Amino acid sequence: MAAESGEKWVLSVTAQTPTNIAVIKYWGKRDEELILPINDSISVTLDPGHLCTTTSVAVSPAFTHDRIWLNGKEVSLSGGRFQNCLREIRSRATDYEDEKRGIMITKKDWEKLRVHIVSYNNFPTAAGLASSAAGLACLVFSLAKLMNVKEDHSQLSAIARQGSGSACRSLYGGFVKWIMGKEDNGSDSIAVQLADENHWDDLVIIIAVVSSKQKETSSTSGMRDTVETSELIKHRAKEVVPKRIKEMEAAIAKRDFPSFARLACADSNQFHAVCLDTLPPIFYMNDTSHRIISCVEKWNRHEGSPQVAYTFDAGPNAVLISKDRKTAALLLQRLLFQFPPQSDADLNSYVIGDKTILKDAGIEDLKDIEALAPPTENASVQRCRGDVSYFICTKPGRGPIVLADESQSLINPETGLPK
Ligand SMILES: Nc1ncnc2c1ncn2[C@@H]1O[C@H](COP(=O)(O)OP(=O)(O)OP(=O)(O)O)[C@@H](O)[C@H]1O
């Protein structure tokens, strides 16, 4: 066996994993430990070019315990969710051999070898941008590659699910369904891909990161309270979501934007309604979120058919899905009119991601924002300067990938510590 503690080698893998936004929401568990939901959910994977997690994982006989560094800082790995993911991956590890480097690791060795995990999110962590989804999916995916796990993405999704429910949907690109499953052990509670990211590539997504000083209720405790106290959630899980899931699958298959938008908006609103039906009530959206909904609703009504869908997770940030680029440029004009940046802002950091949308909207500098006219359907709308922190322009994107280029590793190949 080559995995002796006196040896120096460090074996590592680096992967990149996207985040996702649900258009039919997961809210409520039937099993807290295994993270089994009370309904199916559907999400869109976001382009990892703009929002993603990069994780490097390594093993070496020289490592003395499992460790994780998140965004440059060592954090505890002792949490039950991290431990469950590690245990599940280790139990599926298979023999690995690198003849050139003289490394041979047997299935038994993997149980004893300790791992170092170094992870970095290219967007704010714990800011309501689903960092836990991208982060836990990336942890599971990179460890599975390192430990030569043979399971497919759906089986890996059942492990990522135990890190954070929504993480299971980040194992695929495009449009993804998390099937709630029926088994008590969770083996059939997995994610499947409905369509890849090229299936509906007209869609453009604009995220409004809404300023919020408030401490939010975490999704985990919020949904626990909802299941314990809300009557409405029972109706939602039993009657409403199963029907919506079927309709949403059909809308995605047919690229039927009006149905897609109607369902996504209705489901986001019902999710926030069950939060309000919780005791004590949970408020995730704020006045700015409500103003954004109103802006989209007025515009959609004026046009006679949906141009844009909105959806909000457990926080005030708006995720706006436009039917095409032209609509996205018109949406950005409306958003920038209503939510201009502070006068000392830098346009480059106020609108990030795919900046070509900004160009299409005819905006090259801050003066162009000040010169914007109010939308015809909402001519008397007030400007709310500084209520949005920044906007991210993105699109549906691909699933996890391994980054084979050694220079992209976050781990020093000599020391096994963060670079
Ligand atoms: N790259 C990562 N690798 C491993 N774990 C991560 C990573 N990023 C985030 N996490 C875990 O997710 C936690 C943050 O999850 P939390 O649900 O609070 O925020 P969020 O996912 O950014 O927001 P929200 O769930 O409201 O969309 C972190 O404290 C950490 O435990």
Ligand SMILES: C[C@@](O)(CCOP(=O)(O)OP(=O)(O)O)CC(=O)O
């Ligand atoms: C509102 C949501 O974003 C809830 C996400 O909840 P989490 O996946 O963060 O919760 P845990 O499973 O407890 O980790 C809706 C969704 O993503 O479907």
